[in-house]
Amino acid sequence: MxxxxxxxxxxxxxxxxxGSKSESNRALVLAALADAPSRLTGLLAARDTELMIAALRGLGVGIDEPAADDEPVVWVRPPLRFAAADAGIDCGLAGTVMRFVPPVAALAPGSTRFFGDERASERPMAPLLDGLGQLGVRIDADRLPFVMDAPEHLSGPSVCIDASDSSQFISALLLAAPRFTSGIELVHRGASVPSLPHIAMTVEMLRSRGVEVDDSQPGRWRVKPGAIRAKDQRIExxxxxxxxxxxxxxxxxxxxxxxxxxxxxxxxxxxxxxxxxxxxxxxxxxxxxxxxxxxxxxxxxxxxxxxxxxxxxxxxxxxxxxxxxxxxxxxxxxxxxxxxxxxxxxxxxxxxxxxxxxxxxxxxxxxxxxxxxxxxxxxxxxxxxxxxxxxxxxxxxxxxxxxxxxxxxxxxxxxxxxxxxxxxxxxxxxxxxx
Incomplete structure (x- = not known):
């Protein structure tokens, strides 16, 4: 009370x-996927970022503990190869974790279990999981908890989903797309996508790291496969x-x-x-x-x-x-x-x-x-x-x-x-x- x-x-x-939660967790994911270590300054210290850090560590990413000062600095060291998380991924109630991490785990051949808080199963997940299924990932449910089984190589690039429940479905696939075998050509079919500025944030952060993103057509995003350049970033x-x-x-x-x-x-x-x-x-x-x-x-x-x-x-x-x-x-x-x-x-x-x-x-x-x-x-x-x-x-x-x-x-x-x-x-x- x-x-x-x-x-x-x-x-x-x-x-x-x-610091911004949205920017912090996107920066963590992109640093984990990058071609070299990155330094993140002003990262939010809260449960959602703690869950994201734990999830990425579970997939083999090296992340230093944030310094306990007014402006924490975190070093992120991407792995040579992602590994399936033996202990599973705890998503809590964090939308960015439950949605942004599965596409990263799709790069780790093998099975990874995702779970969360009691109410986590009430949050929409089906469109994202359907999109991963179109890339060749096998998933045993359409919401948390679920187990995903990632293949050695993802198929693609064409994916079509309904993102009218959350812009995070689009951002999740775009963040990891440069590391997919064929990139992605992502199409939204359905009612209008909410919170488009969050997708704009994702696209801007990808481009700032050298990723080619074509969003010239409404409801369609094309990302070419390739490296994600490491970038030191100060979080707004x-x-x-x-x-x-x-x-x-x-x-x-x-x-x-x-x-x-x-x-x-x-x-x-x-x-x-x-x-x-x-x-x-x-x-x-x-x-x-x-x-x-x-x-x-x-x-x-x-x-x-x-x-x-x-x-x-x-x-x-x-x-x-x-x-x-x-x-x-x-x-x-x-x-x-x-x-x-x-x-x-x-x-x-x-x-x-x-x-x-x-x-x-x-x-x-x-x-x-x-x-x-x-x-x-x-x-x-x-x-x-x-x-x-x-x-x-x-x-x-x-x-x-x-x-x-x-x-x-x-x-x-x-x-x-x-x-x-x-x-x-x-x-x-x-x-x-x-």
Whole structure:
């Protein structure tokens, strides 16, 4: 249990955030597949990256322990030949691990077992496993847990899957494709692919390592076989994790600055800048970072989060304290994330008296205004083992007194020291030194 603190004064805080989970785990996979050792700086230290490191080690990759300092440096040494993981691969509840690692394991002839947390079997996997099957990998199930049996040489290059449930199915196959016997010609068939910026991140990181990727046709990706050049990389701050701190500054009617915000990025979390502006707040970038501040009361808005669905819980929290209705659309696929996020958000916001309903692809939230008029204090909100639901509850607790979280440990997935960072933020208010 964690008692969410109330923001009794306007925040005026500097809030550094750890490295991007999406970039960290892509960088680890590409370093494991590269033609020489790589150095990764600023790698996220959290459960998802720990699981990825353990998984790659199980396949024969050499990875140093991250240094315990403010800017960890990790060396990754690719193996001459990948080996099947005798002890199996624990994916936890991490989408990047359960989806990015099987294509790497397809390069390790023999059998590897994949398993995870209790809820891991609820996360979609079938399209990715079908794609690997088209390359000649035998798999005994269409979700976790499963055993895959990789051949000596993969077939290909043609693969056709339905990636409408997750962009990670595409990214997973693209990351390992240069090491496939014939590369890959990957085609998506189905409804639109969500979170396309995450695929753009994958393509950009591949190209920066000398890989030829043709994505000129929508829904089709061609990757030529060949070496992945080793590259030392500095990981960007996680902009989706940053969003909860920026939102806190706005809800306190103060401001929060996140240092190190990149001037150019493909991270979907950067969409929070536009979203804050559309809801009546302000976000400005300068050499010192990105600052979000309140500019009067928040206003409800129609927001399509198809490209940045991880922001849904933070946007939902802002919507609770806006004037008028907020419609969040384009996020039907988050019903298959760590939990059914749409149902969870509806459940928990309804429990404090907020009027909210699900639509086919999102939520409609009736705002209660800046002070949360009519909302019921002293409630326990559930996190569903989902770090983003913990962020939602923490933001609600800034305004509504007496909010408790049933399991703050959910934040270990991407920010184990979240409560320390949150408390440090709340110590910085108007009249205190930055």
């Amino acid at each position: 964690w008692h969410a603190p109330v923001a009794s004064r306007r925040l005026r805080a500097l809030c550094p955030v750890p 701050p996680d902009l989706t994790n940053a969003a909860v701190f920026l939102a806190a500054g706005v809800l306190s009617r103060g401001e929060v600055r996140v240092p190190g915000w990149p001037a150019h990025t493909v991270q979907p979390g950067a969409s929070i800048v536009d979203i804050l502006g559309r809801m009546g707040a302000e976000a400005s970038l300068d050499a010192d970072g990105l600052t979000a501040r309140a500019c009067g009361e928040l206003q409800g808005a129609a927001i399509d989060l198809h490209e940045a669905s991880e922001l849904t819980p933070v946007v939902a929290a802002l919507a609770v304290f806006a004037n008028g209705d907020t419609t969040i659309s384009g996020v039907a696929h988050i019903r298959g994330h760590e939990t059914d996020r749409l149902q969870a958000i509806e459940n928990e916001l309804s429990s404090i008296g907020c009027r909210v309903r699900q639509t086919a692809d999102g939520l409609v939230i009736e705002g209660s205004g800046a002070g949360g008029a009519g909302l019921e204090p002293t409630r326990t909100l559930r996190t569903y083992a989902d770090h983003r639901l913990a962020h939602l509850a923490a933001l609600i607790g800034l305004v509504v007194p007496g909010i408790e979280l049933d399991d703050i440990g959910a934040v270990s997935k991407t920010m184990p020291d979240f409560t320390t960072r949150w408390d440090r933020m709340l110590e910085q208010t108007e009249g205190t030194a930055r």
